[in-house]
Amino acid sequence: MAKISKGKSKVTVYPDWCKGCGVCVEFCPKKVLELDEHGKSSVVREEDCIHCGFCELHCPDFAIVVTDKETGEPNNS
């Protein structure tokens, strides 16, 4: 079960792996992500992230990682 801790998450997108499918943008309940002008996912409201892990779970290219800002631990550890 993912812990919900708004404002304590670090969201990292690896643009080389992102193919711009938009799944993460669609699934994020807090609109943390948007597609940028290059068609890649971009973190625009990291402070609103509730660490639900949906983006990481649903990205078909493993291009997103959500970690705890303080500990660096992954989402579901």
Ligand code: SF4
């Ligand atoms: S789900 Fe993954 S591949 Fe698709 S836009 Fe988001 S980061 Fe990119």
Ligand code: SF4
């Ligand atoms: S972990 Fe949840 S709230 Fe945070 S960016 Fe991903 S989908 Fe959005």
